[in-house]
Amino acid sequence: MNVFRVILALSIVGPSLAFVVGGDSTSLAYSTRLSSAAASTADDLVKPAYEIEPIPVRIGHGFDIHRMAPIQDAGQPVVIGGVTITHKDVKWTDAEGKYVEKGEKYETQLGVVAHSDGDVIYHSIVDGIFGALTLPDIGQVFQDTDPRWKGCDSSKFMEYAYEVMEGYGYKIGNVDVTLILERPKVASFKPAMKENIVSLLHTTPGRVNIKARTHEQVDSVGELRSLSCHVVLTLERNT
Ligand SMILES: [Zn+2]
Numbered sequence: 001m002n003v004f005r006v007i008l009a010l011s012i013v014g015p016s017l018a019f020v021v022g023g024d025s026t027s028l029a030y031s032t033r034l035s036s037a038a039a040s041t042a043d044d045l046v047k048p049a050y051e052i053e054p055i056p057v058r059i060g061h062g063f064d065i066h067r068m069a070p071i072q073d074a075g076q077p078v079v080i081g082g083v084t085i086t087h088k089d090v091k092w093t094d095a096e097g098k099y100v101e102k103g104e105k106y107e108t109q110l111g112v113v114a115h116s117d118g119d120v121i122y123h124s125i126v127d128g129i130f131g132a133l134t135l136p137d138i139g140q141v142f143q144d145t146d147p148r149w150k151g152c153d154s155s156k157f158m159e160y161a162y163e164v165m166e167g168y169g170y171k172i173g174n175v176d177v178t179l180i181l182e183r184p185k186v187a188s189f190k191p192a193m194k195e196n197i198v199s200l201l202h203t204t205p206g207r208v209n210i211k212a213r214t215h216e217q218v219d220s221v222g223e224l225r226s227l228s229c230h231v232v233l234t235l236e237r238n239t
Pocket of ligand 1: 064065066118119120123
């Protein structure tokens with residue numbers, strides 16, 4: 001356990017918070033110096049009032065969805081699994097009639113509407129890890145009203161989730177990602193996404209899977225107005 005790295009990672013959620021690590025990887029004690037109400041969210045995350053039992057395997061599920069819009073409206077590109085998805089113009093359904101007749105298709109470059117960079121894979125994985133550990137969800141920890149997270153690179157959230165997981169004595173068992181979006185096409189970007197996930201979670205390619213599928217042209221995902229992601233993962237207790 002690298003104490004410095006944990007303290008460094010936690011500094012992103014509150015400067016008045018610090019871990020004190022016990023004698024081995026399975027014993028962890030916390031020391032919080034919470035001087036303001038602003039730090040209470042982080043305190044809730046790292047120090048629940050009950051024991052997180054050291055069972056051998058924990059299962060987590062994560063889901064995320066973000067709106068997509070013409071890039072001039074979104075203000076940022078489509079980023080998935082840490083990869084910027086470059087693409088040709090696609091046929092986005094203009095549900096509000098801003099560019100063409102309401103409900104008609106508008107050919108455009110797309111971006112993701114989000115407070116952070118809107119990375120649905122990273123957000124789903126972080127939520128899955130927090131879920132497996134019975135910790136608060138990503139929205140509570142990284143609140144979208146907090147200016148610190150505006151336009152934030154979501155790899156920061158992944159690094160944070162990894163450090164918390166490691167702090168509780170767990171590593172990744174395996175991760176199964178189901179990305180759902182109609183367009184842009186992402187098949188050619190999957191190897192780079194996988195490499196990013198493997199690196200951020202300090203695991204191996206044989207433990208990370210990414211599946212991508214369309215939404216059969218129906219509902220907001222099928223109309224290119226949103227993209228979503230499901231993640232199922234397991235955590236293994238470190239021995
Ligand atoms: Zn998200």
